[in-house]
Amino acid sequence: MRIYLIGFMGSGKSRLAKSVAAKTNLTYIDLDERIVAETGKSISDIFNTESENQFRLYEKKALHDTFKEHKAIVACGGGTPCFYDNIEQINTNGVSIYLKVPKGALFKRLAGSKKQRPLISGLTDTALMEFIDALLEERSSCYAKSKLTINALDLSATRLIDYLKENKVYLK
Numbered sequence: 001m002r003i004y005l006i007g008f009m010g011s012g013k014s015r016l017a018k019s020v021a022a023k024t025n026l027t028y029i030d031l032d033e034r035i036v037a038e039t040g041k042s043i044s045d046i047f048n049t050e051s052e053n054q055f056r057l058y059e060k061k062a063l064h065d066t067f068k069e070h071k072a073i074v075a076c077g078g079g080t081p082c083f084y085d086n087i088e089q090i091n092t093n094g095v096s097i098y099l100k101v102p103k104g105a106l107f108k109r110l111a112g113s114k115k116q117r118p119l120i121s122g123l124t125d126t127a128l129m130e131f132i133d134a135l136l137e138e139r140s141s142c143y144a145k146s147k148l149t150i151n152a153l154d155l156s157a158t159r160l161i162d163y164l165k166e167n168k169v170y171l172k
C-alpha cells in the first residue's frame with residue numbers, strides 16, 4: 001500500500017502525510033526531505049547552484065526509491081506529477097490523491113513562506129497571485145490524472161483517512 005499526496009505548493013501534503021502516518025502503520029516519506037538528505041543541499045541551493053532540471057532528476061529518483069517501500073504515505077513536491085512519466089509511475093505503483101485547495105487559500109499560505117520555495121522566493125504579492133494562477137492552470141491537467149481528488153481546505157488527517165476508506169483504499 002503506497003499513498004501519494006499530490007497538489008500545489010502549500011496544499012498541505014507534508015503536514016497531512018506526517019499526520020496520517022502517525023495514525024496508521026504507514027511510513028512517512030517526503031520527497032523534498034529525501035532529496036535534501038541525499039544531496040546534502042537545500043532545495044533552494046539545488047535550484048540556484050545546479051538547476052531546476054537537475055532538481056527534477058533528483059525528484060524522479062527519490063520517487064522511484066519509494067516504490068521499494070511496502071507501506072508508505074508519500075508527500076510529493078508540487079511539481080512531481082508534472083515531470084517525466086511520474087504521474088503514470090505513481091498510479092502504477094500506488095494510489096494518488098490530489099489535495100485541491102482554492103487559489104485564495106494557496107496565496108495566503110504561500111505569501112508567508114516564499115523564502116523556502118525557490119519558485120516563488122523574491123516575488124511580490126501581485127506577482128505571486130499571477131504565478132499561482134498560471135502554474136495552477138498549467139498543472140491542472142497532470143493533477144487531474146490522480147486517482148482521487150479531495151477538497152483539502154481545512155482537511156484533517158482523520159477526515160482524509162475516512163475519505164480513503166470511503167473510496168476503498170484500506171491503509172493496512
Ligand code: S3P
Pocket residue numbers: 007008009010013014032043076077078079080117118119
Ligand atoms: C515545487 C514544489 C516544492 C519543491 C520545489 C518545487 C514545485 O515542494 O519540490 O520547490 O515545482 O511546485 P512543495 O510542494 O512541498 O512546496
